[in-house]
Structure formats: structure tokens, C-alpha cells
Amino acid sequence: MAKLIPAKHLLLIGIVCAFLAIVFFAFPTGASKDTQNMSLTITPQVIKEAELSLFESGSSSLNNVKTQVISNQATHNSLPYLIDKGGENDQLNNSNTKPSTSSFTANPSPKFTIEKHSVQIKEGDSLSKVLSSYQVSANDIYKVSSADKKQKSLLRMRPGQHLEFAIEQPSGSLKHIKLVLNRLQSIDFKRKNDQFERGETNRTPDISQTYKEAVINNSLFVDGMNANIDQPLLIELANIFGWDIDFALDIRKGDRFSLLYEEKFLDGEKIANGKILAAQFINNGRTFQAIRYETNKGANYYTPDGLAMRKAFIRTPVDFTRISSKFNPNRLHPIFKTSRPHRGVDYAAASGTPVKAAGDGKVSFAGKQRGYGNVVIINHGKGYQTLYAHLRGFARGMRKGKKVKQGNIIAYVGQTGWATGPHLHYEFRVNGVHKNPVTVKLPNDDPMPKADLKKYLPYAQGVVAALTNSNSAEFSQRLALLKD
Ligand SMILES: [Zn+2]
Structure with missing residues (x-):
């Protein structure tokens, strides 16, 4: 056999x-x-x-x-x-x-150890890429991902964030994993009964209010930073007052500004700046005060009387190199050598520079018009009209009837029509009358609704009082002089 x-x-x-x-x-x-x-x-x-x-x-x-x-x-x-x-x-x-x-006996005397790891997420990292490089099983990765199915926090992790995790050895079993989103927020998953339980930690920073002021000798940024005011705050400040002050042209030596803003602390350590609550600017003999206030339309800055700091129009609809021709009702025309009023301002700029809509409105004309060359005219309602001429071309879809928002790009600088070089000829008309775009008093943006105003005014009074109490003696003196 x-x-x-x-x-x-x-x-x-x-x-x-x-x-x-x-x-x-x-x-x-x-x-x-x-x-x-x-x-x-x-x-x-x-x-x-x-x-x-x-x-x-x-x-x-x-x-x-x-x-x-x-x-x-x-x-x-x-x-x-x-x-x-x-x-x-x-x-x-x-x-x-x-x-x-x-x-x-599977493990005669099992010695479990917990290995802890902290990994900074790099470009192209994913949960499975990071964990599998630490020999975490596909099964454990799947279980954690399932626990995060709804929120997808782990899917959305970004470079720079930290992933902390604990692995039991020798089994290689994942015990705990935590995604640190930032200093205040983290999401973690703890193993329990062979499944992962999701948890979130949200810490609230302590917020304190800080007052700072500075005198301008060189520029907003140089002197602001010398006064230990962080650059992002200065940029925000320039945005708040940018409707009233041209920071390239209007700033004078001896101008002053102050701001009241929030600082965020965690465990006694400053982690970030918060909002600018209020600010004041003394510029070339004028004073401006702005207070942050939130309505259901969002947060905006208002004067103590409740007028929006934001204006209905941008002062200059193009980034220009210089004003090549001023508004002048009795000017001699450079080409015709005859008395022809210059009813707008010429902003010299490189050909192709974007031109923005000065305010919200509707295009009433977009096309060629004799001396203007390519021209756009926008109706803004309430009798306001703006005109943009000598354009090289139009933005896509720019035609009569098109609705535009303040700041939208409508066209590009050129020298079509009667022009000696690339520039934007810009006109500002109020009820059909040409105004000087550089000096015209710009209307404020839509006013605050009455119901909001009722709550705002007492709040604003309190903020102004807080500013006044914080002002240095010099600052108060300057303010008092200007008020007289
Ligand atoms: Zn012109």
C-alpha cells in the first residue's frame, strides 16, 4: 500500500x-x-x-x-x-x-506598553498615510475613520496641524488619537469596546481689552510698529479709516491715532489679537472715530452717531501711479488747444490695470463713444453716476443692464479715444452735475436700521467714554484743540 x-x-x-x-x-x-x-x-x-x-x-x-x-x-x-x-x-x-x-498561553506574561507619537501634518498627508507608517492596522484606521464619518474632521486635516496618537505594544493596537486643530480646538477618538468614541475639546481664551496710541512721524506702519502695534492691526485700521483718509496722500507728520482692541490669552500667554473695538484718527486737522458694532447684517464700523464708516463709493477706482490731469472746469485741452473743461480726473496707470466699480449699481452704457473711446457708465441710484473712459477692454459680461457691486472689476486701463497715454479718465456726477472725484463728499453707506440704532447709541457712548479715559494727555489736548 x-x-x-x-x-x-x-x-x-x-x-x-x-x-x-x-x-x-x-x-x-x-x-x-x-x-x-x-x-x-x-x-x-x-x-x-x-x-x-x-x-x-x-x-x-x-x-x-x-x-x-x-x-x-x-x-x-x-x-x-x-x-x-x-x-x-x-x-x-x-x-x-x-x-x-x-x-x-497566548502571552505568558503580557507586558503592554503605550507608545505615544506626535506628528505634524505635511502637505499630502492623510490619516491612513500617517498611521500606516506607524504600523497601525488598516482595520484600526477604518474604525477611527468610521467614528469620524459624520464630521469628517480627520479628512479635513491641514498641513501644520498636529496628530497625536497612542499605540499599545506589542499588539500594535491604536488606543487614542487626537487631531489638534489649533491651540483652542482639538478632536479626539478613544478606543472603547473595540470602537472609537469621538470627543471634542474647545477652550475659550481669556479676552482682555488693550489700548494703544501712536504719533505719526514717518508713516502709519513705521510709527505704528514702533508703538508695538502688530502689523495686521494696522492694516485693519487703514481699512477702517480708508474711506475717509488716503493713507498714501493725506498723512501728515504729527497725525495721531489710537485703538482699543481685544487680546486673547490662554494659560496666561497671549495667543492672538482679537477685534478692533474702536479707533480714532487725527489726520491733518480732522478727527475720525470708528466703533465696531454687529447687526444681523454682520459686523461693521460706525461713527459714534451711527453712520457707516464705509462709504457708498470707493474714492479711487484704480491703482494709479499719479494723477496726470486734475478736475478743471476751465482747462485748455492738450490736443485741441482750446478751452475745454476737464470734467473728470485722469489717473495714469499701466495699460491693462483693472478698473473697479466705485459703488453698487447698474451699467447704463458699455461701448465706444467718440473721444472717450471704450467707456463704461454706471448708474448708482439716488442721482449718482460714474464714468470710466479710454479703456483698453471690458470685463467679461460687461454690458448695459449688468448689475455691479462696489469693487467689482469692470474694465482695464487703456488709451482708446482721445488720449495721449494709458490712463483712466474718471467722472463723478451727482444729479447730472460733474463733481471733482478727488474731493467730492462721498455719501455714507446704507444707514443702520432704526431698531439697531436705538441699541447702538448708548453702547457707542460707553465706548467713546472708554477711549477718552484711555487717551494720553497729549492726545486729549489735540482732540480738544480740534473741537474748538
Ligand atoms: Zn481725462
Whole structure:
């Protein structure tokens, strides 16, 4: 009979016998019926598949057989582990002679350690990319992602943020992971019952109000920064007063400004600047005060009387290099040498410089008009009209009836029509009368609704009082002089 069976098969039968022997020896005498049944029912399949693999590969190595057996048993919990432990043949035999307990304890004296990691997210990083580089299993990554399915915070992590996580060793199991969004916010996932529970931490910074003031000798930025006012605050300040003060042309030595703003602290350490609550500017003999106030339309700056600081029009609708021709009702025309009033301002700028709508409105003309060349006229309502001429071309979709918002690009500087060089000819008309665009009093933006104004006025009074109390003696003196 032995001759009828190929040597390979004999070898295999030998292994299976050894395997069965282990099962019987290793299990205590009182092993449950279930376990025995299991090992018996599985055996035929083991032989079958092991045979197959031997014929296919032509390999006779023991290791291959072993591997195959293990993978075929993978659906069963305890057997693969047993086989894995007793890998080689002689080891299997050894385990036969040993008391059963040692070969059966998964971890004789498990020593768990927790490894902690903190990783700064780089461009192109993803949760799975970071975690898998620390050998976190795909299964754990999947479980964490599932716990975050709704909010997708982990999907949205950005370069610079930190990912902190704890891995239990030697199991490699992910225990805890935390995405630190910023100093105030973090999101974390804790392992509980083999699932991850999502949690959020939101810290509130302590907010204090700070008052600062500065005298201008050089410029807003140089002197502001010398007075320890951060640049972003100065930029914001320039935006608040930019409707009334041209920071390139209007600033005079001896101008002063002050601001009341929020500073945010965490654990006693300053982490950021907050909002500018109020500011004042003394410019070339004029004074301006602005107070931040929030209505359901959003936050804006208002005068103490409740007028918007923002105006309905931008003073200059183009970034220009110089004014090449002023508004002059009695000018001699440079080409015709005849008395022809110059009813607008010429802003010299490079050809192609964007031209912005000075205010919200509707285009009433966009096309060619004799001396103007390419021209856009916008109706702003309430009798206001602006005109932009000598344009090289128009912005897309610029045609009669098109609605535009303040600051929208409507066209580009050129020298079409009667022009000696690239510039924007800009006209400002009020009820059909040409006004000097550089000096015309610009109307304020839409006023605050009456209901808001009622609440605003007492608030503004309080803020003005706070500013007055903070002003230095010099600042107060200057203000008093200007008021007289
Ligand atoms: Zn002109």
C-alpha cells in the first residue's frame, strides 16, 4: 500500500498525524466535544488543499505545507495559533512532551506598553498615510475613520496641524488619537469596546481689552510698529479709516491715532489679537472715530452717531501711479488747444490695470463713444453716476443692464479715444452735475436700521467714554484743540 501512495503524500499524512496528535495531547482531557469535533471536521479539507498546493507548486518543502495548513485554518480561532506556535516539526514534538499549559498561553506574561507619537501634518498627508507608517492596522484606521464619518474632521486635516496618537505594544493596537486643530480646538477618538468614541475639546481664551496710541512721524506702519502695534492691526485700521483718509496722500507728520482692541490669552500667554473695538484718527486737522458694532447684517464700523464708516463709493477706482490731469472746469485741452473743461480726473496707470466699480449699481452704457473711446457708465441710484473712459477692454459680461457691486472689476486701463497715454479718465456726477472725484463728499453707506440704532447709541457712548479715559494727555489736548 505504501508503494501506491506517492512519497509526498506520505509526508503529508505524517504531518497531519502529528497535527492531530498535538490536538489530542494539547487539549486537556476535559476538552469540550466542540473542540474535538472541530479538529476532526476540518482535517479532510486540510489534506485536500494541502495536496493541491503540493501538486501545483511541485514543492516538497515542509514549510510550504505548514503555511498552507495555517491559512486554511484561518477561520478557526484556536487552531492556527496552536500550529503557529509549534511551527517546525520537532518543535511540535517537543510540545507533545511538555505540559499543555505553556504552549497554550497566548502571552505568558503580557507586558503592554503605550507608545505615544506626535506628528505634524505635511502637505499630502492623510490619516491612513500617517498611521500606516506607524504600523497601525488598516482595520484600526477604518474604525477611527468610521467614528469620524459624520464630521469628517480627520479628512479635513491641514498641513501644520498636529496628530497625536497612542499605540499599545506589542499588539500594535491604536488606543487614542487626537487631531489638534489649533491651540483652542482639538478632536479626539478613544478606543472603547473595540470602537472609537469621538470627543471634542474647545477652550475659550481669556479676552482682555488693550489700548494703544501712536504719533505719526514717518508713516502709519513705521510709527505704528514702533508703538508695538502688530502689523495686521494696522492694516485693519487703514481699512477702517480708508474711506475717509488716503493713507498714501493725506498723512501728515504729527497725525495721531489710537485703538482699543481685544487680546486673547490662554494659560496666561497671549495667543492672538482679537477685534478692533474702536479707533480714532487725527489726520491733518480732522478727527475720525470708528466703533465696531454687529447687526444681523454682520459686523461693521460706525461713527459714534451711527453712520457707516464705509462709504457708498470707493474714492479711487484704480491703482494709479499719479494723477496726470486734475478736475478743471476751465482747462485748455492738450490736443485741441482750446478751452475745454476737464470734467473728470485722469489717473495714469499701466495699460491693462483693472478698473473697479466705485459703488453698487447698474451699467447704463458699455461701448465706444467718440473721444472717450471704450467707456463704461454706471448708474448708482439716488442721482449718482460714474464714468470710466479710454479703456483698453471690458470685463467679461460687461454690458448695459449688468448689475455691479462696489469693487467689482469692470474694465482695464487703456488709451482708446482721445488720449495721449494709458490712463483712466474718471467722472463723478451727482444729479447730472460733474463733481471733482478727488474731493467730492462721498455719501455714507446704507444707514443702520432704526431698531439697531436705538441699541447702538448708548453702547457707542460707553465706548467713546472708554477711549477718552484711555487717551494720553497729549492726545486729549489735540482732540480738544480740534473741537474748538
Ligand atoms: Zn481725462
